[in-house]
Amino acid sequence: MDWIQLPLGALQTNCYILSNQAKECIVFDPxxxxxxxxxxxxxxxxxxxAILLTHAHFDHIGAVEQVRQAFNIPVYLHKEEEDWLVNPALNGSARFQLGxxxxQPADYLLKDEASLEIGSFSFQLFHxxxxxxxxxxxxxxEGNVLFAGDTLFMGSIGRTDLPGGNHEQLLKSIHDHLLTLPEEVIVLPGHGPATMIGDEMESNPFLNGF
Incomplete structure (x- = not known):
């Protein structure tokens, strides 16, 4: 298994491609x-x-339709953001000057905590x-990597000032789900460079006290 980071768009949002030896792949956040x-x-x-979305803010979904239609593949999204793909007011694109x-709606809506298997790829989902x-x-x-979206970054955490954001809830999510993973797990964030769980536990100023 192999992964590659492709920063895309004006906000340089990280799209990740996870592939196997058969050249099959999963596309994260196009x-x-x-x-x-x-x-x-x-x-x-x-x-x-398939296309797996960490969330449905506009800078993570702008190429979903082109990729979905080009390869005729399904899109996975959490049920809490079921309407965001079709609604610019919800996905935030109506608030910014980037178009x-x-x-179309997602093909599959994810539940809170579950496992997900697509071809030879198996994931543990954390809401x-x-x-x-x-x-x-x-x-x-299998690849010792976490596709974290805008939850955890190198030396930082996701912003919580957009509609539906909650700072305390974000810290709880990171503490309950991410910091319980092995320290050597590689964190692949929605923006910026990759990091590791252990490094963030040790030096991330937003996680002091955890």
Missing amino acids: GAEGEKLVQWLNKNDLKPL EVSG TPGHSPGSVSYFFE
Whole structure:
């Protein structure tokens, strides 16, 4: 298994591609530049199986429709944000000057805590609200990586000043779900560089006391 980080769009949102030896892959958070992303996947002979969304803020979903239609694959999203893909007011794109984002509903709605298997890929789902009500972190144990969206960053945490955000809830999500993982787990955030659970436990100023 292998993963690659592709920062996309004006906000440089990290899209991640997780692939196996058969060249099958999972696409996480295709946030923008859909044509570029589709071309990259085709150039690398990858066969997407699904789109997994950590949450449905506009900068994480801007290329969903292009990728979904190009490869005829399903989209997974937490049930708390069921309407966000179709509603610019909910996904935040109506608030910013980067163009409104809307598309079709997700094909599958995720529950709170469960496992998810897609082809040869198996994930543990953590419902990690705080940055947004339906934020989900996907733990891929085989690769020792956590796709954390905008929940946890290197030296920081997700913003909570957008509608549905809650600072205390975010800290609880991080404490209850993420900091219980092995310290060597690699955290793949929605923006910026990768980090590790142990490093954030030791040095993240927002997590003092945990």
